[in-house]
Amino acid sequence: WNNVTFTGAEVINPKRNLPVALFIGTLVVCGIYLASNWVYLQVLPFFGTPAGHGPLARGIQYAAEDRVATAALEVIFGAKGSSLMAAAIMISTFGCINGLTLAGARVYYAMAKDGLFFSSVGKVNPTYHTPAVSLMVQAFWACFLTLTGTYSELLDYVIFAVVLFYILTILGLFRLRRTRRDALRPYRAWGYPVLPAIYVLFASFVEWALVTHKALRSVAGLCIVAVGIPVFYLWRRVGGKNERTLNADRRAG
Template sequence: LFSVAKVGALAALVLFGLTLFRQPDVASANFSTFWGTGDWTIAIVPIIGAAMVGSLFSSDAWNNVTFAAAEVQNPSRNLPLALAVGTGLVSLLYVLTNVAYLNLLPFYGDPSGADALARGIQHASQDRVGTAAIEVALGAGAATLMAVAILFSTFGCNNGLILSGPRVYWAMARDRLFFERAGRLHPEYRTPVFGLVAQAVWASVLCISGTYGQLLDYVVFAALVFYFLTALALFRLRRLRPDLPRPVKAFGYPVLPALYMLAVGALMVILLFEKPLYTWPGLLIVASGIPVYLLWRRGANRNSSSA
């Protein structure tokens, strides 16, 4: 239900922006100066990198389906298919939605403009470009429709994140790398109750610890660290465990994974310098897990030896 509502809302916005309510003059002005009028220099790179935080966060849950790999039928086929189709569909919708924005709203506007069209993308009320776009298409009253669509999107996102996260704790506990209670399932519902409760408590602490933007910077940087390490693990496992079954081959290996690591590494360096107040603490929090992991693994090995 949530997925259908989210996709339907975005598809409707794309339809409105590209066909029914397209503003020809606005679109012409936006796309004729799409790349700006100034000279592009290397100085623009860190600015673009810092601006990527929001867009990266909006796509960050692309890999969460893998958290439930143990519960997926024929995972060697269905997981890669789900990742490819899901990521491709979301990317297409996001690109088309932004194109729709540029067909409905002028990029530049007046901060004191009387309506959404006058304020444009640059000065959209509370930076809510989607709401401004739907107002141009359907009138000011349509902002309520966008609010409802955002609520559906939020609930859908929460639904996936809340249910997928504890499955990681469950798997860690099964490998004796986390609290033993996290590896227990509810006797009736077969859900990782301890992980769900622990996650809810920690999420609540985070919610009251800073603003949305601050948490965004923490989360995105930490996610980039693990994406980098995941790609690095691909090279390491190919070298150390060439005998492992690999039903799915990494497309473009080794060039594409190497380029991916280069891009992610560059972005992390940019964020460390552009947003140090949040990225450095995020890095320290992630790094603090290394000694904890080593201690837990030592305990697991000791228990295995004594058994």
């Protein structure tokens, strides 16, 4: 739901529709999450034994491979529960992939437009007006990542860096409010500065928990992202030189 902002340039009346989409998306996700956990607590006991036979004996605490949802469906539907859960995960995965594919490609496209990536990635399909090259780059990169480890390992590598960037984004809100007081602001930051500060606080706690419990993978993921810092400055420097050369040629012509 939060990646809808990546498609802001293609949204009709974004001043109104983006906040509405974010609000509805947050509400729906939270509602589904809370409802699902309520069902788990109604069906399964919270505590259990690691050597227990069956999902009821193991409970939520020792659910097989931490798959609480599967355990709950096995209690409700019997042996068919695991198959139903697998089908539900497949449906959810297809929807998630669709959203991430739609939103992620717009990031590479925007980088190319800003001169921070290959210019060809900023081209759109003449018929469908979609960032076709960017979509292909994303597809190849995703295929490569699937060969580097399991989903849980990839998630551990990326989540620390993702949350860190979320924190930096919110901190940027405070900075912009101070340095650009007269800037046009089509979107209102509801609850400012309390809600953004609360978010930074809780997100920082998540970062601390990740470093404490999954230090190696968190630091490894952060190092991978940190490699992009010198690449960014190098690319911006080269891009700036090319832009100045192009402008000089235009003036000479």
